[in-house]
Structures are given as C-alpha cells and as structure tokens.
Amino acid sequence: MTVLVQILLSALFMGSLYAMMAVGLALVWTTIGVFNFCHGVFMTLGAYVAWQFVSPDAFGLPMAVSLPLSMLVVAAFGFLLQAAVVRPFIGRGDVVLVAVITTLAASSALENGTQLVWGPRPLGLPALIEGNVDFHGIGISLHQVAIIVITPIILGAVWLFLNRMRLGLALRAVAQNEDACHLVGINVTALYALAFGLAAALAALAGVFFGGFKFMSPQMGTEPLSKALVVVIFGGVANISGPIMAAYIIALFEAISTYVIGFYWTPALLFAVLIAVLMVKPEGLFSGRTRGLA
Amino acid sequence: MSFLRELGLMAAGLVVLAVLPAVIHDVYLRHLLIMVYVYGVVASSWDLSLGYGGIFNFGHLALFGVGLYAYGMLTKLLGLDPWLALLASGAAAALAAAIMAGPILRLKGIYIVLVSFAFSQLVLQLIISESDYTGGNSGLVRIPALAIPGHNMVRDAKLGYYYIALGLLGASTLCLRLFVRAPIGRSAIALRDNEEYAVSRGISLARQRLITLCMSAVFTGMAGGFYGGYFRNASTDVFGIGLTTLLLSMVLLGGRATIYGALLASFLLTFLAEAIADLGAWRPIIIGVLIILVMLVYPGGLHAALQAGVQRVGTLGRRRTRPLL
Numbered sequence: 001m002t003v004l005v006q007i008l009l010s011a012l013f014m015g016s017l018y019a020m021m022a023v024g025l026a027l028v029w030t031t032i033g034v035f036n037f038c039h040g041v042f043m044t045l046g047a048y049v050a051w052q053f054v055s056p057d058a059f060g061l062p063m064a065v066s067l068p069l070s071m072l073v074v075a076a077f078g079f080l081l082q083a084a085v086v087r088p089f090i091g092r093g094d095v096v097l098v099a100v101i102t103t104l105a106a107s108s109a110l111e112n113g114t115q116l117v118w119g120p121r122p123l124g125l126p127a128l129i130e131g132n133v134d135f136h137g138i139g140i141s142l143h144q145v146a147i148i149v150i151t152p153i154i155l156g157a158v159w160l161f162l163n164r165m166r167l168g169l170a171l172r173a174v175a176q177n178e179d180a181c182h183l184v185g186i187n188v189t190a191l192y193a194l195a196f197g198l199a200a201a202l203a204a205l206a207g208v209f210f211g212g213f214k215f216m217s218p219q220m221g222t223e224p225l226s227k228a229l230v231v232v233i234f235g236g237v238a239n240i241s242g243p244i245m246a247a248y249i250i251a252l253f254e255a256i257s258t259y260v261i262g263f264y265w266t267p268a269l270l271f272a273v274l275i276a277v278l279m280v281k282p283e284g285l286f287s288g289r290t291r292g293l294a
Numbered sequence: 295m296s297f298l299r300e301l302g303l304m305a306a307g308l309v310v311l312a313v314l315p316a317v318i319h320d321v322y323l324r325h326l327l328i329m330v331y332v333y334g335v336v337a338s339s340w341d342l343s344l345g346y347g348g349i350f351n352f353g354h355l356a357l358f359g360v361g362l363y364a365y366g367m368l369t370k371l372l373g374l375d376p377w378l379a380l381l382a383s384g385a386a387a388a389l390a391a392a393i394m395a396g397p398i399l400r401l402k403g404i405y406i407v408l409v410s411f412a413f414s415q416l417v418l419q420l421i422i423s424e425s426d427y428t429g430g431n432s433g434l435v436r437i438p439a440l441a442i443p444g445h446n447m448v449r450d451a452k453l454g455y456y457y458i459a460l461g462l463l464g465a466s467t468l469c470l471r472l473f474v475r476a477p478i479g480r481s482a483i484a485l486r487d488n489e490e491y492a493v494s495r496g497i498s499l500a501r502q503r504l505i506t507l508c509m510s511a512v513f514t515g516m517a518g519g520f521y522g523g524y525f526r527n528a529s530t531d532v533f534g535i536g537l538t539t540l541l542l543s544m545v546l547l548g549g550r551a552t553i554y555g556a557l558l559a560s561f562l563l564t565f566l567a568e569a570i571a572d573l574g575a576w577r578p579i580i581i582g583v584l585i586i587l588v589m590l591v592y593p594g595g596l597h598a599a600l601q602a603g604v605q606r607v608g609t610l611g612r613r614r615t616r617p618l619l
Binding site for chain 2 (some may be wrong): 029035084085088089090092096097098099100101102105106108109111112115116143225226229230233264265267271272275278279282
C-alpha cells in the first residue's frame with residue numbers, strides 16, 4: 001500500500017512538471033511548425049529571474065509578486081527570441097532544420113549567459129508553501145502538493161483559452177491552415193509571437209516549480225527539455241490533451257519501472273518503448289493524422 | 295568541375311596538409327589540426343546523410359560514440375590489436391546505423407529528428423547502465439593507444455597521430471565524394487529532391503536510406519575509434535548537446551551537400567573556438583551568435599559564400615553587361 005501511494009504521488013508530481021514543459025513545446029511546434037530547443041533555457045531563465053526578484057540577496061519581493069513577474073519577463077524574452085532566431089526563416093524551405101540549429105545555438109548562448117549573470121554556483125528558490133504533510137505514512141512537502149494541485153488548474157486554463165477564447169481559436173487556426181488565416185485577416189506574425197511568449201511563460205513557471213525543490217544551475221533545463229521531447233513525441237501534438245496525458249503516463253511508467261527494474265534501466269526502457277511507439281504510430285499515441293491543436 | 299580535376303585538387307590539398315608539420319613544430323597547433331581532421335571526418339559524413347540524403351539524422355554523434363566505445367572495449371577488455379579495433383569501430387558504427395535506420399525508414403521530416411535523437415539517448419543510457427563493461431558515468435580510461443611499429447608515438451610531437459588522422463580524412467573525403475557521384479549517391483539525392491518521383495522511377499526509399507546512413511557511419515565510427523586511441527579515454531561527454539551543436543553548425547555553416555564545406559567549417563570553427571578559449575562562458579555565446587548571424591546572412595553557408603566570392607573575383611575587370619531597360 002505504502003509503495004503504491006509512493007508510486008502514485010511520484011507519478012503525479014513528475015507528471016505535472018513534464019506536462020507543464022511539454023504543453024509549451026507542443027504549442028510552438030503546432031503553431032509555427034518548428035521545434036524549439038530553447039524551451040529548456042526558458043525554464044532555467046524563469047527560475048533565475050524569479051530568484052532575482054524573490055531572493056533576500058537581490059530584490060527581496062514576496063513570491064506571489066515574483067512568480068508572475070518572472071513569467072512576464074521570460075515571456076517577453078521568448079517574444080524577442082523568436083523575432084531574432086525563428087521569424088526570419090519562416091517561409092524558407094529548410095526552416096525546420098535551420099530553426100533546430102538556430103534555437104540550439106541560442107540555447108547554448110543563453111545558458112552561458114545565465115552563468116555569466118548569476119554565476120555557476122547552485123542557487124535555491126523558496127518553496128511555494130513551506131512545510132510537510134504526512135500522507136498515509138509518507139512524508140511529502142507542501143511544495144510538491146501545491147504543484148500537483150496548481151498544474152491541472154493552469155493546464156485547464158490553457159485548454160479553455162485554446163478552445164473557448166477568440167485569440168486561442170485563432171492560434172489553433174494558424175496551426176491548422178496558415179494560408180486561410182492570412183486570407184481571413186488573422187495577424188499570423190503576432191500569433192507566432194503569442195505562441196512563443198505563452199510557451200516561454202509556462203516554461204518559466206515550470207522553472208520556479210523546479211527551483212523550489214532542487215538546486216538551480218545554468219544547465220538545469222537540459223534534462224526536463226529532453227523529457228518534454230519524449231512526452232511530446234509520445235503523446236503527439238494534434239490535441240493539447242495528448243501531451244498532457246502522455247506526461248502523466250510517462251511519469252507513472254517511470255515511477256513503476258524505477259521501483260521494479262531500477263533507476264539505471266528506466267531511461268533505456270523508456271526510449272525503447274518510445275521508438276516502438278513511433279514505429280507503429282509516428283504521429284503519437286493520442287492523435288489523428290493532421291497537425292493541429294486542441 | 296570534372297572529376298579528374300577534383301581528384302587532382304584533392305591530392306594537392308592532401309600533399310599540402312602532409313608537409314604542414316615540416317613548418318608547424320608547435321605540438322599544440324598540431325593537436326588542433328588533428329582535431330580539425332577528426333571533426334572534419336565526422337561533419338562531412340554527417341553532410342552525406344543530412345545534406346545529400348535529406349535525412350535529418352540527429353543521432354550522428356551517437357554513431358561517433360559507438361565507434362569510440364567499440365574501440366575502447368575491444369582493445370581494453372578483449373585485448374584486440376588497436377588497428378583491427380579501429381576498423382571494427384567503423385563496422386560497429388555502421389551496424390548501429392543499420393539498427394537506427396529500422397524505425398526511421400518510413401518516417402518523415404521532424405519525426406526523423408526525434409527518433410534519431412531518442413536513439414542517441416538510448417545508446418547513452420545503455421552505456422551508462424552497463425557500467426561493468428563501459429565504465430558508466432566515469433568512462434573508460436587507459437585505453438590502449440594506436441601504435442606504429444618502430445615508431446615512438448609519445449615522443450614524436452604528435453607526428454604519428456597527425457598522419458593517421460590525415461589519412462583518415464583523406465580516405466573519408468575520397469569515399470564520400472565517390473559515393474555521391476556514383477549512381478547510388480545520385481539516387482539518394484533524387485529521393486531528397488522529389489521523393490514521389492524517385493520512388494515511382496523504381497528507387498527503393500528504404501534501401502537507399504539504409505545504405506546512406508551506414509555509409510555515413512563508417513568513417514564517423516572510425517573517427518570515434520581514433521579519438522579513443524588518441525585521448526586514451528572514452529566518456530559519455532561525446533553524447534552531450536554541446537558537441538552535437540558544434541558539429542551540426544559545421545555542417546550547416548559549411549553549406550549542405552558539399553562535403554568540402556563541412557571540412558572548411560570544421561577548420562574555421564575549431565580554430566575560432568580555440569582562439570577565444572580564454573573567454574570562458576563568453577565563448578559559447580560568441581559562437582552561438584555567430585552561427586545565427588551566418589544562417590541569417592548566408593543561408594547557403596560558407597561554401598556558397600566562398601563560391602559567390604570566387605565568381606565575383608573571376609568577373610573583376612570584365613565589362614559588366616548592362617541589363618536592358
């Protein structure tokens with residue numbers, strides 16, 4: 001029983017973090033049609049900018065103010081970045097490949113920029129809520145509980161935005177048929193910027209989540225990015241719920257596999273399953289045949 | 295350019311590089327040139343699958359890693375002769391490429407990027423988890439070095455390794471150029487440019503992809519084996535995103551589907567990275583910004599920029615024909 005609860009809690013917690021990262025990645029992929037390798041660095045930046053606002057060594061603002069500020073700053077940053085390294089290549093035949101190399105180059109530059117500004121020593125963010133609770137004999141920090149609760153709310157809001165609001169619907173329209181969007185007068189360029197900014201803000205939030213229970217380092221975004229990649233491939237991007245479901249499934253798979261066959265073999269098994277899924281259903285487990293969103 | 299003339303230029307280039315150590319006595323400078331040759335082999339092989347084949351193979355550095363670990367494990371654990379192991383590392387990488395080709399034969403575009411990326415992560419995880427054989431996270435150390443009978447590889451100011459690396463580069467460049475000129479390479483290009491038409495003309499997509507990937511793996515794996523014999527250790531660092539970015543930028547900066555462009559870019563980037571080595575964290579920033587700028591200004595890469603330059607010099611002095619109107 002204790003083991004079961006432990007596995008479930010771990011799956012919920014890690015699943016929340018994966019989902020938060022993967023949704024932004026999927027958003028950019030579907031809207032702009034490029035893969036954003038800067039997404040991990042957005043997460044890192046989110047954590048560091050929040051640290052800058054909240055830390056008593058820096059500005060010393062309360063967390064409730066710092067968190068939205070950090071998301072705003074990183075969103076603005078994401079907007080600027082896509083204007084510099086993605087938008088100029090849109091419309092070129094090899095945009096997919098060129099965007100891979102430019103976002104990779106930008107992420108390497110930004111990662112080292114982070115190191116220059118905040119230094120290589122690990123920093124820590126305060127938890128969202130301090131303290132621990134005892135749950136069926138298992139101690140879990142309130143920070144983790146908060147993440148498990150907040151993430152579905154945020155993701156639900158994103159879902160509502162994409163399904164019920166004009167702006168969100170326009171975003172999906174761009175994902176489905178760009179030429180038609182131009183025809184009916186939707187500002188496609190502005191929506192590209194919006195998709196990138198929104199994705200960056202979500203990544204920043206994930207960064208604050210991470211920074212609250214692990215030490216931050218300039219390289220902290222690399223591993224979550226590769227996990228989010230796996231999640232997005234696994235779930236497909238045709239539907240915003242695809243990557244979200246996939247995030248929780250993969251986290252559950254990891255938790256079980258770590259318990260049964262051990263920590264070292266889990267990633268290998270995960271990738272083997274992923275390759276198998278792609279061979280059978282390359283567009284992802286939860287999607288139809290088209291490139292779309294929500 | 296006729297092929298004979300190209301062969302002549304290639305031979306001339308090799309001769310120039312071969313006499314270079316007579317002028318360059320500095321051991322460190324020779325080391326840099328060795329790295330240029332190793333990166334050149336890997337980048338130009340990548341150009342074969344990426345530029346000519348149009349296969350967005352993101353696991354290319356994993357093939358390099360397979361070669362590196364194959365060399366390390368064969369020489370260290372089985373005591374195989376280093377030269378045989380160098381050949382075997384090429385074969386091992388080709389085998390790995392064939393395994394990787396399996397899942398991506400029927401995929402397209404970005405999915406190939408993702409699967410090959412997943413494949414490289416899988417190889418990395420296997421290496422980490424099989425630490426009894428591979429040394430896991432701490433890597434393999436004290437790998438047997440390559441040896442030339444009657445020649446001291448340690449006290450020759452890196453002359454031995456310089457010529458082995460140069461030989462590898464020459465063999466690789468020759469084979470790659472021959473491959474892309476042969477019917478088999480032509481049909482790979484045809485598939486890249488118009489898949490439906492090429493398939494309808496009877497070219498097998500799956501077979502071509504398999505052959506192209508294996509061909510691009512052979513010298514990459516041998517370069518990995520050489521890397522292991524040269525540094526005498528193997529670590530999982532070669533799977534890192536940093537090395538992949540560096541080599542991918544060599545391919546793209548040099549200009550895709552040229553082979554020579556990648557060699558030129560590996561020369562420039564290796565020396566540039568070295569020239570600004572003492573700038574610390576600024577170095578990746580400068581290189582990153584530079585890559586973005588070149589992609590913005592010269593979409594065809596350095597090779598295209600160079601060709602445009604040569605053409606401009608060629609037409610200097612001639613009277614410009616004025617356009618009508």
